[in-house]
Amino acid sequence: MSKIAIRINKADVVAVALEPLSKGTQVTLEAMDDVPEVNVTLQEDITAGHKFAIKEIKKGEPVIKYGYPIGSATEDIAVGKHVHTHNIHTLLEGELSYTYNEAKAKAAYDAWYKETEKLRANVPTVNVYKRADGRVGSRNEVWIIPLVGCVNKISENLAMWANAKFCGGEPKPSEKGGLEGFFTWTHPYGCSQMGGDKETTAKILSDLVHHPNAGGVLVVSLGCEENNVPYFKEFLGEYDEKRVKFMVTQQFEDEMEEGKKLLTELAEYAGKFKREEAPLTDIVLGMKCGGSDGMSGITANALIGRICDAMTGMGGRVMLT
Secondary structure, X not given: OOOOEEOOOOOOOEEEEOOOEOOXXXXXXXXXXXXXXXXXXXXXXXXXXXXXXXXXXXXXXEEEEOOEEEEEEOOOEOOOOEEOOOOEEXXXXXXXXXXXXXXXXXXXXXXXXXXXXXXXXXXXXXXXXXXXXXXEEOOXXXXXXXXXXXXXXXXXXXXXXXXXXXXXXXXXXXXXXXXXXXXXXXXXXXXXXXXXXXXHHHHHHHHHHHOOOEEEEEEEEOOOOOOOHHHHHHHHOOOOOOOEEEEEHHHOOOHHHHHHHHHHHHHHHHOOOEOEEEEHHHOEEEEOOOOOOOOHHHOHHHHHHHHHHHHHHOOOEEEEO
């Protein structure tokens, strides 16, 4: 079996280099099901993560990877040649129409639900922080959330002070529990915004306030911004006054001292939380698309897909931003 390249699907007409390969390199790809072993001599240098042809591809023919067409050849491509944007054209064009077949979707869901029955019967546990609203957090931090960009710097200074006073200088996640650090969510918004733009800022920040990874929250306002405290509270809804504090800096002669006082109260409150055992499915697993490259589709994406399948199979929830 080749350890320098991989054929992902037996229908593929290309393979992926797992490391930089030089022209003239002999590549052997293992047999897959009823498809025999393939031996290829590279006709060009191939960068790691890039494709090379393992079958002759005629101009206009589909280029198959993962078992699906990823484009069509813009020229004849010989075996061992580099296959990339210089000789592939996308098959996407115009507008695509989508339809939803409820019966087909329900049948697929029912089949999946039956297949994952064993997963739901054996859900593992994790040690998390249980919040009053029933949600759980994987961390127990105090968050400082500015309502406007004008108070970013004072918020950062308060976080630095609090980490030095309560966390030995820097945040430190704990296996047992307690206060794990102070963080500021800075942004350039909240001033001179109107309509839906202002509403979006308020909604996002209110979601941060309610996030279960925060054991305590200090909301910092300047006082004259569009996204002021009374306006923001319309989006925030109900909140625990022990967990969430507000500071309008223009109302205090020394806002740093007031901020320190409030953070001390929040540190005392959040510091009482300890990790408790809970089903893994209590967690909402958040994922973020990162810097994809030629390897992502055969490494990270595949792994994350299996994790997502396992979590949802057990009855959990996964979000991809």
